Amino acid sequence: IHDEYLAGIRDDHWVAFLESGSACENVYSLVIERESTLLGVAILRITPPDTAALVSPSLLPGMTRPGLGHRLYEAAEASVRNRGLSLRTLDVLAENRRAITFYERHGFTDFPKSILVTLGDRVYSCRLMRKRLDDDAPYPEAHAD
DSSP, X not given: OOXXXXXXXXXXXXXXXXXXXXXXXXXXXXXXXXTTEEEEEEEEEEETTTEEEEEEEEEOTTOTTTTHHHHHHHHHHHHHHHTTOOEEEEEEETTOHHHHHHHHHTTOEEEEEEEEEEETTEEEEEXXXXXXXXXXXXXXXXXXO
16 A cells, blocks of 8 residues: 555544444454554454455554464454354455465465455555355355445
């Protein structure tokens, strides 16, 4: 994502979303913090009948190396499993090879389609990825929300 867009995001950008989402049964968040400092967040959105979409998983710059991303992801997956859901989906910037590799290592595969996302004045191509948590069930048809 281009620097001008990121620089324009206010520090409290996600606060309203996280506060409103915590009041909904279909949106919840997991945070990782150290000494009262927020280091990362994973937002999960549940869509019927049994899918949890991983929305905007983020870590502070410089926090990707100490394994925090893996710990945050593992907590998110455990939460999905505990809710009895069987499919995880996410979208990732097509050019973000590092994130794509991370998700592939955690068992995600590509949907047979992609989406376009507009952030500021730029359009980005995103790959849709999915992971079945119960290996016996078939994948549903690909769709974009």
